[in-house]
Amino acid sequence: MSHPALSAGSVAVVTGGASGIGLAAATAFARLGMRICIVDLGEDRLAEAAGKIAGVARGGRDDVMTAAVDVSDVAAMTRLAADVQARFGGCDVLVNNAGIQVPTSALGPRENWERLLGVNLWGIVNGCQAFAANMIARKRPGLIINTGSKQGITTPPGNPAYNVSKAGVKAYTEALAHELRNTEDCQISAHLLIPGFVFTPLAAGGRSEKPDAAWTAEQTVDFMMQRLEAGDFYILCPDNDVPRALDERRMLWAIGDVVENRPALSRWHPDYAEAFAEFVKHK
Known part of the structure; x- marks a missing residue:
């Protein structure tokens, strides 16, 4: 049972909904007869995405709302919630999926840190705080799905601001799930989507063709829907290169740095390369 x-008839709000995982999720929801609000930047991108979603929506374009909103702007997100309430009567499924990648190092540049955290972390907090209260008050079953990342768990070298944002999303969504299940008469559950390597504009890196190792956004959403049916909180997605078993070993090694008092990010430390390689061989 889904x-x-x-x-049919439920309302989904999807941020980052004009492309990638967001567009795939909005399209899948529309096929179920749900009414959709996609949130993104760029009127042309939103119009193109809305046309695709309307093509499968039962009510056509009448079932699709678009909103050009910067998710890092809390006032704009509050207005969005009111607009969705006015158009569709409220929200049943909130997918906080908007995300960006900009280069950072541990020492800067500060403007990139602020921009990335504003969208990837504050965007999710803003979405939840704008919509959740009314979702609870509707006394209907509902879902809040926040898009995290494996990088928020294993925190590899390369882009620390991105890792910090996604680690924050994990911690925030865990706290949200706990609060929701301890709220009287609340029928809303929270879930953390943890994609694998997905071929989206965010991850394409200038490539025009999908690498063999990557999943499509549609595959990721299909997997998400299956795991929502199963009631998973952590929706840990594999891809064509990394199976779940390998993800598990990498994550266990990461927390092992704390437990074993190894150097930070020992997985990438030359003195631990052989030990890590041996560790991932065993379940």
Whole structure:
């Protein structure tokens, strides 16, 4: 049985909905007969995405709302929640998926840190705080799905601001799930989507063709829907290169740095290369 919120007549709000995982999720929801609000930047991008979603929506374009909103702007997100309330009567499924990648190092540049954290972390907090209260008050089954990342768990070298943002999303969504399940008469559950390597504009890196190792956004959403049916909080997605078993070993090694008092990010430390290689061989 699918989740009761994923049914005809329900309303889904999807940030980052004009492309990638967001567009794939919005399209999948529309095929179920749900009404959709996609949130993104760029009127042309939103219009193109809305046309694609309307093509499968039961009510056509009448079932699709677009909103050009910067998710890092809390006032704009509050207005968005009111606009969705006015158009569709409220929200049943909130997918906080908007995300960006800009280069950072541990020492800067500060403007990139602020921009990235504003979208990837504050965007999710803003979305939840703008929508959750009314979702709870509707006393209907609902879902809040926040897009995290494996980089927020294993925190590899390369872009520390991105890692910090996604580690924050994990911690925030865990706290949100705990609060929701301890709220009286609340039928809303929170879930952390942890994609693998997905061929989206964010991850394409200038490539025009999908690498063999990557999943499509549609594959990722299909997997998400299956795991929502199963009631998973951590929706840990594999891809064509990394199976779940390898993800598990990498994550266990990462927390092992704390438990074993190894150097930070020992997985990438030359003195631990042989030990890590041996560790991932065993379940």
